[in-house]
Amino acid sequence: MIIIPMKEGENIERALKKFKRKFEKTGVIKELRSRKDYTKPSVKKRVEKLHAIYVQNMQENED
Structure with a gap:
């Protein structure tokens, strides 16, 4: 499970962007x-x- 820590008052779009990046790095879609x-x-x-x-x-x- 991917966990994205959010700071107080952080924009939801920014957190979603972080989530998408982490999800791509796992390689689930590619697999x-x-x-x-x-x-x-x-x-x-x-x-x-x-x-x-x-x-x-x-x-x-x-070379």
Whole structure:
């Protein structure tokens, strides 16, 4: 459960903004969307491998 401490007289919109930020950091929505459709382990590995290659190329180009 996410708890947002509010100070006396703090604006509710500001507290809501803090809550949204904390909620996004937990990754609940991202996980929900990934669980929505089943992906085969081989496809998952392929995507991870392609991402690793992409990141490695970006790092090499940076140097």
